[in-house]
Amino acid sequence: MGLMSDGSPERSAGRPRDSSIDDRVLEVTRQLLLEVGWDELSMRLVAARAGVGRSSVDRRWASKAELVLHAILGETPDLTPFSGTDLNGWIGWLAAGSHQLFSQPDVRVAVPGLLLALQENPALRNTLWGSFSGPAVALYTEHVPAATSTQRSDAELDARALLVLAAGASLFLTTVAVDDNTEELRARIAELLTAASGQSAH
Template identity: 40%
Template structure:
């Protein structure tokens, strides 16, 4: 079972203050850019956000879950609406993956998150759920190819990924390898 990492508390009492969630996510993004994944701590994030570590622990099961939500916010991974054209839909997927993975915060978080998802099945499930939902039920192999291609290309030649690259990958995925 996968649970949303920032779902509202279901317990009675005072409603959760969304401003704290926003401040924590903002502080996490800032610190990722300043100190990188390895330099992050819940204490530093809480101090930057003007809250406490227990407030973070009530909202996110771990630092890794918090970083995942900060690096890949819902608006970056919003579901794609089918256009009726396979080529347009694949291009939108490739462009969306590039936008999500190339974002400076996502790039700062990626090395740590890759290590974390291999060690944390719950985080792995949350990550898969978020990206699968963004692609609107697209077949898993296509999700793997688009995400894997984009992620690896960002590692190898991040400065060469532009609309032309998106078009080339789209063509390869929709038309295959030219003979």
């Protein structure tokens, strides 16, 4: 099920969806981002390069922003690194994974255009945040004792705050504070996030 611009589930096709088309289109999208950039990228260009009909692309993705998000982020978050880890491991991977994501060449090319597109499309923005924060928040709260609804709400709030801090720091490091984008500083960010979580008292 893909992200739709209105936040609704993907439209159902009359025939089973051909995953080979999806894979080809997504790979071409990543290639074209590096070749022509966000501004010159179009659904028409992607379809032509991938050797599929424009209608096939339109049925799967409602907009260029949705297509690019799917190409660079995947359809759902990869939670494999969180499997079997503890709270410190969750935070450590969050910091490392965010930096890894924003360091990818295709992501760096797409970010400026995507930020504008998401600003203009609240439904897609909310769907993106919900789809990627929800599973990570759920994993975080598994490690936090919460006997009451208030404690559970506080734990979820902490998780979302850590997500925002880690992703925001990584975005800033890879776009603005590039001279300070060092292993030492990134390790310190992870340490601060871990310490902040440990100091939380509700």
